[in-house]
Amino acid sequence: MREAKVIYSVRTCVPLPPSREPLPLNFANSQALFRRAAEVIPGGIYGHTTPAATLPGATPYYAVEGFGCRYRDLDGNTFIDFLCGYGPMLLGYHHPEVEDAATAARARGAAFNHPTPLMVELAEALVARIDFADWAVFAKNGADLTSWTVMVAREYTGRPKILKIRGAYHGTHAWCTLGHGGLIPEDRAHIHDFPFNDVAALETLFALHRGRIAGLILTPFHHPAFADSELPSPAFVAACNRLCREHGTLQILDDVRCGFRLSTGGSHSVYGYTPDLSIYCKAIANGHPLSAAVGRAALKPAASRVFLTGSYWNDPAPMAAALATLAVIERDNIPARLAALGERFVTGFLALGEKHGVPLRASGPPAMPYVRVADDPSFIRTQQLCAAAVAEGVFLHPHHNWFISAAHTEADIDEALQRLDTAFLNLSLSS
Ligand SMILES: Cc1ncc(COP(=O)(O)O)c(C=O)c1O
CATH class of the missing domain: 3.90.1150.10 (Aspartate Aminotransferase, domain 1)
Structure with missing residues (x-):
């Protein structure tokens, strides 16, 4: 077993350039730990980080530490990272301003009986930055709030149906998971999907379910796995806006993956969507666990009637991290x-x-x-x-x-x- 090299210390935050590794890289420690994991964890590593979908033995399975745009794996290999934790790492690992803010909040305590003033400050910061937003709520994961906004759309309209893009990812909940296990047909009874950018298919669904569609949930652009990404056509965006308006259907923009990467004020403005509700997550707190949903004033009473809570959702440190992250995004036009x-x-x-x-x-x-x-x-x-x-130290x-x-x-x-x-x-x- 090769001894793991210390490439830099995150405690002192002193970055060093990556060493030139001899080919092929050694992932022996990763693989040994994966075998241990498989004994006690279903699948060893589950979900989107599973090694099952990549070439066996060609990538690391476990990370140890990161600094800036580089991280080190369990075998001491370092990589220039182009996956950034699947999105949360917007400003780089261990961004000093974000970490200082989170550490200061953490030093005062975690998960109190009540929210802290940071929650109000963060809601105000989002309302100030996102042009259509009049209020904000917070959770931990994207799926917490994609699912909650679907419920808000149903509560507001009194209608059951949700339209979604075929193959779009909105989380692991039963109404939207891309997995197959554990589902029953009723989970999707009121979910109807259509191909991205297909105006005719969208019009057909609106005509077919007239008066029954609570929400249309979209991602700013289509970014399915195992396929090219697809930008929205202006005609598609215009059709989404028009059909929602004409049918009294709420437009929900799932900005979990793109939010604050394409624009400082949410991705709707980049492509011209007119959402009623948007969800942010990955980049919002530079890796600290936080998601947010924002909405228009008219939806506030309905939003207040859809129960929303979680054990850790008042935790102040991720909110402090988000405030610091949002400030850097705006200051430096990230x-x-x-x-x-x-x-x-x-x-x-x-x-x-x-x-x-x-x-x-x-x-x-x-x-x-x-x-x-x-x-x-x-x-x-x-x-x-x-x-x-x-193998050359570039993680793709x-x-x-x-x-x-x-x-x-x-x-x-x-x-x-x-x-x-x-x-x-x-x-x-x-x-
Ligand atoms: C567009 C989009 N929506 C929702 C989610 C779900 O977020 P989470 O995994 O935090 O529940 C993701 C996660 O990748 C996503 O990319």
Whole structure:
């Protein structure tokens, strides 16, 4: 077993550049721990981080610590991270202003009998930043509030039906999970889906269920796993806005993944949606557990009638982290920075594909890009490309969109591209 190297200390927050690892990287500690985990944890690692969907042995299974845009795994390998914890890591691991705020709040206590004043301050901060928002509520995970906003739409309209985009992810609750286990047909009795950007299909559903549709839940752009990302067409956005207005249906924007990455005030403004309710989560507190839903004034009475609580939901530290994160996002115009860095990364990545004769396809906004091997329906070649990138110390996911963080610098992007150049040289793709 190789001894894990200390690449940097998060306690002293002194970052060091990653060491150049000999190929192939060693994931022996990760794999040994995974075998132990499988004895006591169903599936060993469950959910979206399961290693089951990637090439066996090609990626680490356990992280140990992170700083900025890099993290270290259990075997001492370090990676320039382009997954950013599947989204929460907006400003980078261990952002000093966020951590100081969270630590100061934590020092005063956790999970009190009551909310703290931080909850009011945070609601005020969201209402000030998000143009259509008149109120805010808080929970821990995205799914807590995608499900709650669906209930608010039903309470407000007195209608049962919810329209959703086919293949869109809104969490693990029964009405929306992409999994198959444990469901009964009644869970989806009033959920109807349609293909993203398909105006005709949406119009048909509105006509078919006239007067019965409580809410239309959307993501700002479509970012399914095992597929290219898809931006909304102006005609689709206009149809969503018009149909909701005409039918008295609430528009719910699930901004859990994109929120505060594309715009400082919520992603609806980027594409022109007119939501009644929006949900934020991943980036809002730079990794501290918090989600938020906001809504229009008219929905406040209905929102106050839909019971909402959880054991840890008043915990002040994540709220302090969110206030600090939102302040940095606005002060440093983080979305503009992410877009510029993402553009640099994607342009460089595509150029490497051309240089090495590997046709690539890029999709999604530059701040949340996804690049895969073109003409690769099984995603095997994309898995091989990502495995080669990981072997060179660049963490890419083969079938989930990527994230740029504000902790990436131009030098980090260029270093990642240099490493990818080597990855392409070592790459042998299945035919
Ligand atoms: C768009 C979207 N909605 C909802 C969720 C669910 O959030 P959580 O996993 O925090 O419950 C996710 C999580 O990835 C998401 O990407």
